[in-house]
Amino acid sequence: MSGLLTLDLLILAACAWLVTGLLGVFAGRATGFIAGLLFPLGAVIGIGVGLLGLNALGAPTQTAVLAIGLPDLPFHLRLDNLSAVFTLLLGFAGAGISIYAAGYFAKGDTPGLGPLCFEYHVFLGSMLMVLLADDAYAFMVAWECMALSSFFLVTTDHKHEEIRRAGFLYLLIAHIGAIAILLSFGVMTGGEGDYNFAAMRTVELTPTWTSAAFLLALAGFGAKAGLVPLHVWLPEAHPAAPSPVSAMMSGVMLKTAIYGLLRVSFDLLHTTIWWWGVVALVIGLLTAIFGVLYSTVQSDMKRLLAYSSIENIGLIAVAIGLTLIFHAYGMDALAALALTAVLYHCLAHAGFKSLLFLCTGSVLHATHERSLGKLGGLIHPMPWVAWLALAGIIAGAGLPPLSGFVSEWLLLQGFLFSPGLPHPWLNMVVPVAAALVVLVAALAGFAMVKFYGIIFLGQMREPALKDAHDAGPWERAGLVWLALITVLLGVLPSTVILRLDAATQQLLGAGLANTLQQQGWWMLAPISAERASYEPLIVLVSIAVTLLASRWLVRSLFHGRVRRSSPWDCGYHFEGPRAQDTAEGFSQPIRRIFEPMFRMQRHFPAARDKQPYYSVKVEDHFWYWCYLPIARLANWISAMIVALQGGRIAVYLMYSFITLLLLLLVARP
Amino acid sequence: MNAAIPLSAQLINLFAAVILLLAFAMLAQRRMLSLVNLFAAQGFCLFLATLTAAVTTGQSHLFYSAGLTLLLKVIALPWILYRLVRQLNIKGEVEALINIPTTMLVGIVLVMAAFNVALPISELSHTITRGTLGIALAVVMLAFLMMITRQKAISQVVGFLSMENGLFLAATSATYGMPMVVELGIALDVLVGMIILGVFFFQIRDQFDSLDIRHMEKLKDN
Amino acid sequence: MSFSGALAQLFAIALALVLAPLLSGWVGQCRAWLQSRTAPPLLLPYYMLRKLFEKDVVLAHNASSLFRAAPFVIFGCMLLACAIVPTLSTDLPFAPAADALALVGIFGLARIFIALAGMDVGTAFGSLGGRREMLVGFLAEPALLMVFFTLAMIAQSTSLATIVETLAHRELIIYPSLAFAGVAFTFVSLAENARVPVDNPATHLELTMIHEAMILEYTGRHLALIEWAASLKLYAYSCLGLALFFPWGIAPGDNILALAAAIPLLLLKLAIGGFLLAAIETVNAKMRIFRAPEFLGTAFMLAVLGLLVRLLLEVKV
Structure with a gap:
């Protein structure tokens, strides 16, 4: 590899994924082209990424500075052994998934295949950039790209x-997670304001x-x-x-x-x-x-x-x-x-x-x-x-x-x-x-x-x-x-x-x-x-x-004869598929032994039901213990704040005026 | 690796471990008579442990307390308990407030806590069997747990007695026994307490037609 | 790996294949005696195997290839397990292939295959058995692991050969933790081998069956292999228990004489162990399926107690 480092090649691979995705957008509705060419192309890039990751394991750390991003804030990239392990994972697993996707999407029943191809490859590329980022800024940009592209992928079938x-x-x-990560990076700069990972490694906290x-x-x-x-x-x-x-x-x-x-x-x-x-x-x-x-x-x-x-x-x-x-x-x-x-x-x-x-x-x-x-x-x-x-x-x-x-x-x-x-x-x-x-x-x-x-x-x-x-x-x-x-x-x-x-x-x-x-x-x-x-x-x-x-x-000592017949099942003749365990039936011992772990709504048939049925619905305790109270609190606070909304401009101006006044009074050096 | 431990200490450790095991078995036991049997077995192990300590150290008062344990905890108290169970006509299963697997899980947590709490204390002791201090503490805690989770008054008494076993084990293992006077006093206390409790049982049953302690909740002022 | 080591290994495998049905037969005989029944012949399992091998295989219409492959896989797993467990000597070329934890894994693999095979034909009993087998599995495995943890702490190793060697050649030290672990191991073995308090190996047509429910659709050579594998499992568990808790007499290295001396001792130990198993099965009643969690929970608790007692009494002092 004359002159090109593994890191440079990986950056190229990320770009290649991006280009593949863009081609998907231009291809629009050409299902055959997207599924038959672009996804396999993504898979080939994936194998390349995996091999590069494998190659980088045990090799010296490489760094690069990309002149993109904000004027004074270039992207710092770094490929060390930890990144290499996960690059390897991304490349090889991603390749398998992309090959599969080539067949999966070829059937043409997925709505909006062009945008999907774009989002999918941006997703891949941004994950690679997350692994390579060496400053908090680049990391967060890649992280958010990853979150957004995967959000659009999740909502592919957005009619439901x-x-x-x-x-x-x-x-x-x-x-919420991204905010916590950002705050964590903020703490790690130690108040120095340098969001470069290299600087964070030297800060004493x-x-x-x-x-x-x-x-x-x-x-x-x-x-x-x-x-x-x-x-x-x-x-x-x-x-x-x-x-x-x-x-x-x-x-x-x-x-x-x-x-x-x-x-x-x-x-x-x-x-x-x-x-x-x-x-x-x-x-x-x-x-x-x-x-x-x-x-x-x-x-x-x-x-x-x-x-x-x-x-x-x-x-x-x-x-x-x-x-x-x-x-x-x-x-x-x-x-x-x-x-x-x-x-x-x-x-x-x-x-x-x-x-x-x-x-x-x-x-x-x-x-x-x-x-x-x-x-x-x-x-x-x-x-x-x-x-x-x-x-x-x-x-x-x-x-x-x-x-x-x-x-x-x-x-x-x-x-x-x-x-x-x-x-x-x-x-x-x-x-x-x-x-x-x-x-x-x-x-x-x-x-x-x-x-x-x-x-x-x-x-x-x-x-x-x-x-x-x-x-x-x-x-x-x-x-x-x-x-x-x-x-x-x-x-x-x-x-x-x-x-x-x-x-x-x-x-x-x-x-x-x-x-x-x-x-x-x-x-x-x-x-x-x-x-x-x-x-x-x-x-x-x-x-x-x-x-x-x-x-x-x-087979050689005895014989290999086989006959077919209907199943024996202890002589019971209820042989239909309904006699098997259902998904709910199979997990019944778990529900019974770990009952307090689940929030269950069950309906049992009574003795003389004309149309007996059994149903069970298992829900997550955390919704009721953590999330709904928070949601209710948020609702309550917003209800309080609605009171501020008077609808008259004079009142809104007054709010601004009071805020300004308070700030002037409080925020003195 | 621990070849330095003499046989007697190993034996005492073994008996202590069995006492702990029996404390757990009592926690898990559903039938009243089996509970009494387990209690007697626990007393017997305690007797053996004390006897081993007595033989090793040759201290005469340990022999006495071993004999006392045998008489009181293996023969007298189980016999009284048997009679009580018969006369009060207690049948069937012990009712527990919390189901038994949960109780046992709590028990394991208690054992861990007891072992860790006992570690710094046993550093102070110089006897060869100081490791059993943690077990003794665990037995006390398990007995306490049993008293909390059981509903029948009589199983609470068994819990109480088992707690005393734990204390006794602690005394033997950490300091090779308490002064004789103290031991005699405790023995007498336990015996008298048992007899008084026996009388109480009859009173409770006459009053409520049951030995379920939940009925006593009605006794408060309101 | 020495030549005699390889020989000992081959011999151990052959012995397992031969002795395993005998052990099942012996347990059956003891059970009959203890229950005042006329005992079946000792060699009954061999006759059974021969008869089953000679019979045609009758497959259900919708039995898949997995159903046909499963008996061979299970048989392979169990034979491998028997090769790993030190029965006669601790110098086994196969021993490094799997330590105690991997042995649990191999049993788990066999369990998954038998449960899947039970579900394959799609009968009511088959899926019921599969679900219960997995239930017993997830209850027993943590307890078994804690037993192995306790032993591994004594021997500073999870390799079965090293554990057995350490335990067999120590000075006479009483380990209270070993007693706890031994009782827990017995509980787990009863459950894992579908023995009485958890399952009854001698019955069909009982709504609480586990093992039999899964293999109802098997016939001919497939059934023979499954039965053979089940007795190999019992043999492996028995030998494991004997090697771990009564390790005396197992040959330390590739000494032919010691190996020869180990055989009668093993037979004797197995005979006593089999009798005790039959006794346990006779004095206990089979419990309801939902008492099994309590039973195995107790085993788990005993194993954890053993571990804690080990940490408190035997390390710190």
């Missing part, structure tokens, strides 16, 4: 009232102000990531958007918030106080438990996945909390272990959650149905989607040998060391938190079995499902790409972690590379081989070998 509402809610909370900056950042980025209680937009906005957009938001955009939080807490703030970790840990645990419980009781497949994203973000926050705690006590090797879990889970989640959202997209296209209660048996007409989704749910349930398990395993290994913390309370409470992490993982398994079992298995709940068709070639390519990422992240953890090590080295000054290099590439033993080890490739291969060998043996 509820989608407009979801978009509004999203925009509202995104801006008092512990109070550092904590204020951290908490503001946690609130701001937490709003974007979907941490409780600022999660309410997520289950509304993700299902409202077209599936590739949901995948992009869930798989990639939430990670930019994690990136921001990591950037602020480990890079810009150079001191760490132990209780930050506890705050992050507790909020993370609450988010994870809340997310997973709600995801198990959903009846809409995309909402189920959206809540599952909340759960995964919670787990990531738990890992960040653990990193902060270890880091604050100077146990940097363990902090590196926990941070590796954070980064790994970001990558893993980007892979499998995008995959699952895209699968719902295919199901939606094939059946025009999102409600789990009207799906079922789709493995027969849609084998490709079903088998690829299986990889997604195994990873999503955090099971070996796929990607979700690696990060959970690393996180639990980190928890195992927490009794060594030099703090009498933490070393007892933190290990028990690990049990909650496992509870979350096991509940995620419940949610994933529900998701898969009800959509793809069983009998078809509606006769129309017979006409469902499998995903087209572009869609398949996107799904295969993401499934491949999920499998590779699952079976080659050591190779991936050796790459990620540069980022942990940069943030914490410690990493796992030294230990990992002593073992084989197939083995993951972050501390030492005697202490703990995991070899996913061996697990995968030995299960596969047993599977094939036992199948061959059984």
Whole structure:
């Protein structure tokens, strides 16, 4: 690469995305052109971005100053190892989603494809710029571009009232978050007025102000990531958007918030106080438990996945909390272990959650149905989607040998060391938190079995499902790409972690590379081989070998005869699709055991009902505890202020006059 | 890693752990008679712990207090409680104000709190078994929790007695027993208290036809 | 990895395949004796397997390929689990493949497949069983993990081989935490293996069944593999419990003599363990499905208590 740095190429890639988007606007209604050429082009750029990110890992930090922006305020850009990790994530996950989108949008049933193409690529480009920004100004501009473009993407189908509402809610909370982030940056300048990140790294703050900056950042980025209680937009906005957009938001955009939080807490703030970790840990645990419980009781497949994203973000926050705690006590090797879990889970989640959202997209296209209660048996007409989704749910349930398990395993290994913390309370409470992490993982398994079992298995709940068709070639390519990422992240953890090590080295000054290099590439033993080890490739291969060998043996020793008949079902003859569990029925044990966690409205049929029916509606407590009181307060205050509105100009002039007078009196030097 | 701990201390630790376990079992128990059995078992563990301490240190008064524990807490009090349960004709399940899993979760939190509170105190002690101080404190707290969450008067008495067990364990583990006079005094107090409470039970039942303490809410002035 | 290590590994796998149905048969026999019934032959599970392998597979019309693949996957998971658990020696080439946490994951993988297979045909019982299996799963896994945490803290390792080696070759120290962990592990094993207080392995046609409800539609070789996998799971859990809480006699390295000595000891321990399991199943009644959370909640609480007691008594002193 003569003369051109990786950073320059990335800037070019962002521009290329922008140009692709603009071409989409000019193409207007040419569906074939947009879907068949522009989206694949975006995917190619995405692969390029991913490769550049991979290339930048471990390379020296690069900086650049772009002469755009305000006259005295140019954009500062910087590509270091942390940005590189997330650039990699954006590029590779984005590429898979774009390939899929090429097939998804080709069907021409999406309104306004030209603007959508523009917004989609601006979204991609602005996320890249967020990752590269090196001053608060550039960061906020990119951040707002990202928020706005995704808002327009969410409201693609803006003819529906509820989608407009979801978009509004999203925009509202995104801006509350943005304000918190801006304030956090303000605090971090330390009153010097230099919004360059390089300057922020050198500012010395008092512990109070550092904590204020951290908490503001946690609130701001937490709003974007979907941490409780600022999660309410997520289950509304993700299902409202077209599936590739949901995948992009869930798989990639939430990670930019994690990136921001990591950037602020480990890079810009150079001191760490132990209780930050506890705050992050507790909020993370609450988010994870809340997310997973709600995801198990959903009846809409995309909402189920959206809540599952909340759960995964919670787990990531738990890992960040653990990193902060270890880091604050100077146990940097363990902090590196926990941070590796954070980064790994970001990558893993980007892979499998995008995959699952895209699968719902295919199901939606094939059946025009999102409600789990009207799906079922789709493995027969849609084998490709079903088998690829299986990889997604195994990873999503955090099971070996796929990607979700690696990060959970690393996180639990980190928890195992927490009794060594030099703090009498933490070393007892933190290990028990690990049990909650496992509870979350096991509940995620419940949610994933529900998701898969009800959509793809069983009998078809509606006769129309017979006409469902499998995903087209572009869609398949996107799904295969993401499934491949999920499998590779699952079976080659050591190779991936050796790459990620540069980022942990940069943030914490410690990493796992030294230990990992002593073992084989197939083995993951972050501390030492005697202490703990995991070899996913061996697990995968030995299960596969047993599977094939036992199948061959059984067939050769005995026979392979198969007969078909109607199911036995213990002799019951009620065989219709109505006899299966509904989505609500499947989650009944959860609703019963965790009853206080839900706000439920149920209707039970009485003994002599002419038309008996059962219904259950599960709502979020947070609406009633947090948001409605705030809304009522706002209403009340506005009602008070209405009294000021007299309608006569003389009165308004008087207000101005009094204000001026007061200011003159008060604001004296 | 902890090979330096002598066998006696290990035994005392084991008994202390079992006492804690029994305190939890009492918290989770639904049947009245099983509750009394558990209480007797807890007393027996306490007896064994005290006996081990006595044998190790050779202090004669510990032997006495071990004997006292055996007599009072393993034989006398459970017997009285049995008789009370029979005579009062208490059947069925213990009613709890809060459901049992929640109570147990609260219990775990209490144990953690007790362990952490006891840590700095046990640093002051020099006995080999000072670690059990945390357990003793936890047993006291769990017994307290049981008294709060149960509705029947008799299970509250069991809670009260179990609390005394915890205190006794604390005394044995931290200082190898209190002076004999104090122990005798406490033993007598417990016994007399038990008898008086027994009398009260009959009075309560005659008055309200039930041993449910919620009825006593009517006794206030208004 | 030494040659004799590989040999020991192969031998352990073969032994698991052979002994697992025997263990199930033995438990069935003990149960019959304790309940004053005429005992079935000890080798009944083998006859069953042979009979099932010879029979035709009868598939429901809408059974998918996942339904047909699941028994093999489950069998593979369970065999792998048996290969990882140190039964005779702690020098196993497979042991580094998965530590205690990954073992929980492998069991979880098998659970997901059996639950999905149960839902595949789309009958009322199948999805009911799948949902209950996942319920038991998410209740049992945290407790199991806490047990492993306690043990990992004693051994400073999550690798099963290291844990067993540490526990077998220590001085005689009483760990109260081990007692808590042991009881909790027993509870979890009962639930995970569909044994009596949570599920009844000996019944169909009961509305509270869990395991049987999921595999109702399986026939022929598929059913044989699932039954075999279930007995392998029981074998793996039994060996795990015996290795963790009664680790004496497990050969430390690749010593053939010690290995030979370990076999009769293992048989004896398994026989006693099987008898105790049958006794537990006889004296307890099966509980309502919604008492299962309480049962497993107790297991979890015991495991957490074990962990706390470990931190208080055994580390700080």
